[in-house]
Amino acid sequence: MVRNQWEHRALTRMLAKGRAGLAALAALAPGMAFARLEYDLQPPVTPIAQQMYDLNVYIFWICVIIFCAVFGVMFYSIFKHRKSVGHKAVQFHENTTVEIIWTVIPFLILLGMAWPATKTILAMRDTSASDITIKVTGYQWKWGYDYIQDGFGFYSNLSTPLAQIENREKKGDNYLLEVDQPMVVPIGAKVRILVTAGDVLHSWSVPAFGVKQDAIPGFVRDTWFKAEKVGTYRGQCSELCGKEHGFMPVVVEVKSKEDYAAWVAVQKTKVAAAADDPSKVWTVADLTAKGAEIYAANCVACHQANGKGVPGAFPALDGSKIVTGPLPAQIALVLAGKPGTAMPAWKQLSNADIAAVITYTRNSWGNHTGEAVQPAQVVAARKEQ
Amino acid sequence: MSAIPHDHAVGHAADHHDDHGHHPTGIMRWITTTNHKDIGTLYLLFSLTMFFVGGCMALTIRAELFQPGLQIVHPEFFNSLTTLHGLIMIFGAIMPAAVGFANWQVPLMIGAPDMAFARMNNWSFWLLPPAALMLVGSFFVPGGAAAGGWTLYPPLSVQAGMGMDLTIFAVHIMGASSIMGSINIITTILNMRAPGMTMMKMPLFVWTWLITAYLLIAVMPVLAGSVTMLLTDRHFGTSFFNAAGGGDPVLFQHVFWFFGHPEVYIMILPSFGIVSQIIPTFARKPLFGYASMVYAVASIAILSFIVWAHHMFTVGMPAAGLLFFMYATMLIAVPTGVKVFNWLATMWKGSMTFETPMLFAIGFLFLFTMGGFTGLVLALTPIDIQLQDTYYVVAHFHYVLVAGSLFAFFGGAYYWLPKWTGTMYNEKLGQWHFWCSMIFFNITFFPMHFLGVAGMPRRIPDYAQQFADWNMVATVGAFGFGLSQLIFVVALIKCIRGDGVKAPAKPWEGADTLEWTVPSPAPYHTFETPPVVQ
Numbered sequence: 001m002v003r004n005q006w007e008h009r010a011l012t013r014m015l016a017k018g019r020a021g022l023a024a025l026a027a028l029a030p031g032m033a034f035a036r037l038e039y040d041l042q043p044p045v046t047p048i049a050q051q052m053y054d055l056n057v058y059i060f061w062i063c064v065i066i067f068c069a070v071f072g073v074m075f076y077s078i079f080k081h082r083k084s085v086g087h088k089a090v091q092f093h094e095n096t097t098v099e100i101i102w103t104v105i106p107f108l109i110l111l112g113m114a115w116p117a118t119k120t121i122l123a124m125r126d127t128s129a130s131d132i133t134i135k136v137t138g139y140q141w142k143w144g145y146d147y148i149q150d151g152f153g154f155y156s157n158l159s160t161p162l163a164q165i166e167n168r169e170k171k172g173d174n175y176l177l178e179v180d181q182p183m184v185v186p187i188g189a190k191v192r193i194l195v196t197a198g199d200v201l202h203s204w205s206v207p208a209f210g211v212k213q214d215a216i217p218g219f220v221r222d223t224w225f226k227a228e229k230v231g232t233y234r235g236q237c238s239e240l241c242g243k244e245h246g247f248m249p250v251v252v253e254v255k256s257k258e259d260y261a262a263w264v265a266v267q268k269t270k271v272a273a274a275a276d277d278p279s280k281v282w283t284v285a286d287l288t289a290k291g292a293e294i295y296a297a298n299c300v301a302c303h304q305a306n307g308k309g310v311p312g313a314f315p316a317l318d319g320s321k322i323v324t325g326p327l328p329a330q331i332a333l334v335l336a337g338k339p340g341t342a343m344p345a346w347k348q349l350s351n352a353d354i355a356a357v358i359t360y361t362r363n364s365w366g367n368h369t370g371e372a373v374q375p376a377q378v379v380a381a382r383k384e385q
Numbered sequence: 386m387s388a389i390p391h392d393h394a395v396g397h398a399a400d401h402h403d404d405h406g407h408h409p410t411g412i413m414r415w416i417t418t419t420n421h422k423d424i425g426t427l428y429l430l431f432s433l434t435m436f437f438v439g440g441c442m443a444l445t446i447r448a449e450l451f452q453p454g455l456q457i458v459h460p461e462f463f464n465s466l467t468t469l470h471g472l473i474m475i476f477g478a479i480m481p482a483a484v485g486f487a488n489w490q491v492p493l494m495i496g497a498p499d500m501a502f503a504r505m506n507n508w509s510f511w512l513l514p515p516a517a518l519m520l521v522g523s524f525f526v527p528g529g530a531a532a533g534g535w536t537l538y539p540p541l542s543v544q545a546g547m548g549m550d551l552t553i554f555a556v557h558i559m560g561a562s563s564i565m566g567s568i569n570i571i572t573t574i575l576n577m578r579a580p581g582m583t584m585m586k587m588p589l590f591v592w593t594w595l596i597t598a599y600l601l602i603a604v605m606p607v608l609a610g611s612v613t614m615l616l617t618d619r620h621f622g623t624s625f626f627n628a629a630g631g632g633d634p635v636l637f638q639h640v641f642w643f644f645g646h647p648e649v650y651i652m653i654l655p656s657f658g659i660v661s662q663i664i665p666t667f668a669r670k671p672l673f674g675y676a677s678m679v680y681a682v683a684s685i686a687i688l689s690f691i692v693w694a695h696h697m698f699t700v701g702m703p704a705a706g707l708l709f710f711m712y713a714t715m716l717i718a719v720p721t722g723v724k725v726f727n728w729l730a731t732m733w734k735g736s737m738t739f740e741t742p743m744l745f746a747i748g749f750l751f752l753f754t755m756g757g758f759t760g761l762v763l764a765l766t767p768i769d770i771q772l773q774d775t776y777y778v779v780a781h782f783h784y785v786l787v788a789g790s791l792f793a794f795f796g797g798a799y800y801w802l803p804k805w806t807g808t809m810y811n812e813k814l815g816q817w818h819f820w821c822s823m824i825f826f827n828i829t830f831f832p833m834h835f836l837g838v839a840g841m842p843r844r845i846p847d848y849a850q851q852f853a854d855w856n857m858v859a860t861v862g863a864f865g866f867g868l869s870q871l872i873f874v875v876a877l878i879k880c881i882r883g884d885g886v887k888a889p890a891k892p893w894e895g896a897d898t899l900e901w902t903v904p905s906p907a908p909y910h911t912f913e914t915p916p917v918v919q
Contacts, residue, residue, distance in 0.1 A: 038839035038851050041771055052767045056838075059765060063758040070754065074729055078747070081668075082737045089669040089736040098730070099677045099723065106722040110715045113765065118708060120767040125704040165847060167454040175453060176849045195701075200541040201634060203699060203774060207840040212770050214700045216635060217540060218628020221701030238699075238774040238842045240534045242541055243461045246845030312527040312546060313461060340619075342544050 042207040045229040045254070049210030051120045059113060066109070124210075127224045130192035132185065138195075138202025138215035138237065140342060141244035141301055145183045148194075150264055152271045156181050157297050158247045165247075177234040180297075182251035186260035187230055196220045199344045203239035206252055214239055227254040242342070243313075244301050282352075284359060284372040291360025294353050299361075302342060307365040314342065318365035327371060330358055331381040347382070351375035416511070419503035421488045422907060426805070427510050428485030429798075433874075435477030435517060440867050442470040447829075447863040450856050455847055463846035464532035465548070469520060471535030472552065475652065476559045477517050479786065482794050483655040484509075484566045487594045489805060491570060493900035493907060494588045496579025496916045501572035505565050512562040519555040523548035534844060536645070537612065539626040539637050543619050550619070553612045560605040567598035567605075574598075579899070581918035585679070588898045589672065592679050593658030596686045600647045600654075603690075608644040611637060635700050642693035650689045652786060653753075654682060656793030657724060660746045662898065663796050664728050667743035668735030669895035674727045681720035681727075688717050698769045707766045714764040718757065725754055740893075741815030745796030748823050749789060756784030759834065774844075777837020783830045792822070795873065803888030806880040807906030814876040821869035828862030 044050040081087045135153075137144040146153035156179045163169040165176075172178070185191050195204050197215035205212040209225040212235075227233070235250040255263060296305075303309050307318035317323045322330050334354055337345035346354060355373040362369040408414055418424060446466050449457045458466065488506070492499055500506045523530040528546020531537065542549055574595045578587070587595075614625040615637070624630020626637045665672045672678060694702065694710040702710075728750055737743070759781040763769050772778060795818070802810050832855035841852045848856065879885055891901040899918075903911045 038855070039835035041838050042840055048767075049771075052771055055765065056762070056768050056771070059762055059768065063761070067754075067758065070725065070729065071751065074732065074747075074750070077729070077732045077735075078737065078739075081733065081735050082739070083669070084738070087734070087736050090734040091670050092734070093671045093673050093731075094675070095673075099674050102726040103719055103723055106719050110718060113761070114712060114715060117711060117765045117767055121704055121707050121711070124767060124770070125707070165455055167456065171453060171850060173850070176847060200544065201538055205840075205842075207771060210767075210770060212699045212773055216628075216700065219633070219635070223701070235840065236842050236845070240464070240538070240541065240844045242532070242544070243464065245464070246460065246842070246847050310461070312529065340543070 044208060044210060045227050045231070045233065046209045046211075046225045047228070048120065048124050048225065049208060051116075051123070052210045055116055055120060058116065062109065062113065124223075127192050127222045129190065130224055131189040133192045133194060134183065134185070135194040135196070135220075136183075136204050136215070138197040138199075138204065138241065138248075139344065140199050140242050141237075141248040142297075143179075143183075143202075143204070143248065143250060144198070144348070147264070147267070150268065152267045154181050154267075155297065156183065156251065158249060160247075174234065176247065177236070177249045177251065179249055179251045182232065182253045184253045184255055184260060184263050185227060186257050187227055187254050188257075190224055190226045192222055192224045194220050194222050199342070200241050201239045202237050202241045202248070204235075204250055205238040206233050206235040206250055208233040208235075209252070212238055227252075230254050230256055247301075279376055281374055282355070282372060284363060284370070287356045287359035287372055288363055290352070291356035291358070292364075294349070294357040295360050298346070298349070299357065307361070307367075317361050318367060320367075323361050324367055324369060327358075327362075327373065327377070328381065330362075331373070331378060332385070334358060335378075335381060335385060347385075351378040351382075354378045417507070419499075419507050420909060421492050421500045421503070421506065422805075422909065424500075424506050424510050425485045425488030425490075428481045428488055428513075431510070431513055431517075432478050432482035432485060433877075435473050435481070437870070438517075438521065439470050439473035439478055440870065442466045442473070444863060444867050446470065447860040449846055450848070451860040452857065453848055453850060453853050458846070460846045461529060461532055464534075464844065465524065465530040467844050468531050468534055468552075469524070472531075472556075473517070473520060474786075475535065475648070476556070477513075477520070479652045479790050479794075480559075480563065481513060483594075483597070483652070483790075484563075484570075486590075486655060486659065486794070486797055486801075487566075487570050490801065490900065491573055491591055491594060492577070493804075493903070493911060494591050494898050495574060495577065495582055496899050496912045496918065497573055497577035498910065498912050498915075500569050501577060502565075502569045506569055509562045509565040509569065512558050512565075516555040516558040516562070519551045519558075523551040523555075526551065536638075536641060537615060538641075539615060539618065539634050542615055543626065550616065553616050556612050557609055560609045563601050564605050567601040570594055570598040571602075579912070579915040579918050585676065586918060588658075589661035589675070589678055590655070590658035593654040593661070593682055596682050597651050597654045600651050600686055600689070604644040604647045604651075607640060608648075611640040611644065614640075635697070638697050638700065639694065642696045643690070645696065646693045647686070647689040649782075649785075650685055652790050654686070656749065656790045657682060659793045659797035659800070660728065660749055663742045663746040663800055664731050664750075666800070666893050666895040666897075667740065667746075668732050668737050670731065670735045672727065673730035673733075674723075677723055678727050681723040684720040685717060688713065688720070692717065695764060695769070698766050699773045711764060711766045715761065718761055718764075721757055725750065725757075740799075740812065741810070741819055742796045742800035744816065744819040745792050745799065748819065749792040749796065752784055752788030752792065752823075752826070756781055756789060759784065771840075772837055774842055775837035776833040776841045776843055779843050780830050780833035780837060783833070787830070788826055795819075795822070798873075798877075800893070801900070802877070802880045803892045804900055804903075804905050804907055806883070807888050808880045808883050809886040809888045809892060810876050810880050811885055814872055814879070818869060818872040818876065821872065822866060825862050825865035825869055829859050829866050830862070832856075832858045832862075 041053050041056060044053045133148050135146040135148055143156045145156060159178045159180045160176050164171045195213045195215045197217040199217060202215040203212055204215055211223050211225050213221055213223040231254055233252045237245055237248045302314035303317050307316060309316040335347045337343050352375045355375045355378050358373045362371050409417055415427060449463055526547050528548055530548040531545055531552040533542040533545060574591055617623040618625055624632040626632050626634045661672060692710060692714045695714045763772060763781060799810055799815050836852055836855050841848055888905040890904050899916060
């Protein structure tokens with residue numbers, strides 16, 4: 001059985017190489033030389049992704065054979081049965097036997113394709129008996145990861161600097177595929193992913209795992225993977241989710257069991273440290289400094305670094321009536337969002353984070369309220385909601 | 386059923402040119418016209434205009450994607466461009482072109498004097514320009530044009546500005562236009578065929594349009610319903626697609642694709658019809674399996690109603706749903722294969738010549754079949770999970786819509802231009818147009834297969850470094866393809882101005898349908914006395 005599987009893999013690898021050769025030929029045809037030509041699925045690291053890969057190679061070769069047969073006939077006919085070589089038209093038409101033959105044969109070929117695909121679908125949808133469950137939430141425009149069993153969670157934002165995107169700096173190797181905090185999973189564990197969204201549709205996708213699951217606001221969908229190789233794997237949001245759709249990558253690090261356990265321990269201590277005392281009184285300077293970070297991670301995509309927003313689409317905060325007006329209204333708006341607009345609810349942020357980011361907006365650009373918002377005020381506002 | 390009220394004496398009607406005297410001239414001729422040939426021309430010229438408008442959007446998209454990084458447009462505007470490129474090409478270019486062909490050719494091919502409802506025909510066309518203005522004009526309203534993709538998925542489309550409302554109304558208007566056009570075509574085909582032309586003697590183009598018209602009537606109201614729900618969710622507090630109010634965003638996708646998949650066949654079936662006219666003509670032998678071609682088109686149309694969720698394999702359906710939609714989708718390959726084999730068998734042992742219409746028909750056959758292969762790959766759910774929403778899908782649907790529908794329409798245009806204008810098109814220009822289109826099309830879209838399997842998502846304005854090379858190739862190809870289409874404009878203008886060889890009534894040796902029995906250019910009124918078909 002094992003031997004069979006290896007033979008099978010060797011065969012598909014050989015076939016895949018043949019395909020790469022064909023693709024390379026196609027690429028060389030225009031006489032251009034490229035440094036890096038990508039023309040294949042990413043190397044699979046889960047059993048399901050491996051099955052998808054093999055299925056793709058298998059179907060590819062069936063298509064190549066049909067292609068050669070069908071167009072062999074067509075081009076033979078084009079070269080031989082033309083008027084310019086003096087071929088006279090033979091006036092035959094209608095033949096039921098032929099029609100039946102070319103209906104039945106494709107049908108049988110389809111059965112041969114459907115069989116392996118069906119097996120993969122059944123395996124792919126079986127999310128039972130998982131070792132770890134992680135909830136993934138898509139937001140405009142970042143991913144949230146919640147380790148449900150271990151009680152911690154974090155956001156994962158694009159970490160490629162704006163200067164690279166705007167061509168002011170040289171682009172890094174993982175341009176647009178790097179995040180500040182990746183999702184981490186242990187090797188060999190069946191990880192069940194619960195996918196949902198906070199605002200609009202997103203899609204969580206890691207090609208090397210063979211996973212792509214739409215994130216639907218208000219509903220939880222599940223999928224799973226079992227990574228068999230330590231490493232960092234990258235994907236991207238795969239459902240149009242607005243302006244920054246191209247800028248919310250998925251990065252997953254697969255660690256050994258020991259490294260994973262150590263990482264979980266660190267995360268848990270961070271949670272304990274972050275559970276800040278809501279009665280602590282902060283200074284304006286401390287709040288503004290912390291708020292700038294929160295703003296850069298969460299707000300800047302719409303409201304922009306200069307606080308001017310995008311006219312017609314996202315309102316300005318600089319000089320805004322809400323930001324310079326009464327404080328309770330702004331706290332309530334940040335906590336609850338503004339239904340029917342792109343402004344989501346931010347109640348998942350900590351009290352200190354919300355206090356800091358509001359302080360930042362009230363004391364930046366042309367806004368000079370001088371007010372410090374304390375976490376205790378946010379706690380009070382939460383109670384009113 | 387006599388279509389045009391005619392108060393001429395029978396003897397007088399023989400001199401068709403007299404009729405012009407009773408028509409308004411100049412712009413009013415076109416605004417008030419009820420003549421199927423005038424309206425066909427309007428449809429085709431409108432569609433060509435929108436083809437270039439949508440094409441300019443495509444070129445802006447490709448220019449932005451020439452290199453990684455943001456260079457030319459902002460991400461939000463980029464999303465508007467992809468959205469409007471799709472909507473304009475589908476509803477403004479491909480569908481009106483198909484109706485234009487039907488207006489010109491259906492009456493001529495079945496020996497009818499005009500369309501059944503001549504005034505409604507005028508109205509179906511004149512609804513389109515306002516709709517197009519709303520679509521293009523939406524770029525200039527606060528918040529910009531719709532940017533949620535041509536599929537308008539909520540909740541993103543609920544967030545959008547008033548550009549989305551303009552899009553929704555434009556879709557309503559274009560849907561109404563399509564339904565009226567379809568009613569007209571169905572009535573014309575069922576009631577106005579020349580004596581002796583039984584259903585199974587109709588040219589295949591007429592058959593494909595009859596089936597297309599039924600598909601349109603079945604699904605355009607579904608689209609109208611889904612965008613109306615979107616409108617009420619946006620403005621009137623309903624929650625069809627909002628989970629917080631008891632709705633479901635995925636409901637929209639089900640309803641939309643129940644329209645959307647038959648829509649795919651609405652765009653391709655008339656092309657099948659055109660190719661089925663061209664290949665027998667230039668192979669100088671009859672279509673191999675006429676009856677099985679008709680049955681294949683009908684089966685494709687019926688199957689198109691039960692495959693919609695293959696556009697949604699990643700929304701998280703149960704395994705049974707995935708299996709059903711995968712099997713049903715794969716089944717479509719059977720009747721499609723039957724069509725391809727029949728075209729090949731028609732060519733086999735023919736006496737072929739390769740004028741421009743035949744070149745486009747063969748280009749269609751070759752590239753559409755490639756699009757069919759990638760369609761089969763995408764039908765297999767496990768592979769689709771990897772390829773859904775990547776450039777592979779973009780490559781697939783451009784192979785079937787550009788190299789499929791559009792190439793067939795170009796073939797049809799060259800085939801019938803002598804009949805429409807009375808002047809033969811310039812064969813050299815036609816050949817240049819074909820070969821440039823063929824080569825640049827493949828340079829543009831073939832690399833997108835590679836981008837897709839390597840994992841590049843669609844609808845992104847900027848991309849990771851490993852996608853850079855193929856994107857550059859695709860952009861170069863796209864500009865070549867765009868410029869190649871200007872050759873067609875030159876060839877068309879030469880025909881319209883009569884700059885070329887005068888066309889005989891039947892310029893193609895192997896053609897045998899009724900339109901070739903009337904002079905070229907086709908007189909303003911034809912078949913006032915129906916021909917008798919043996």
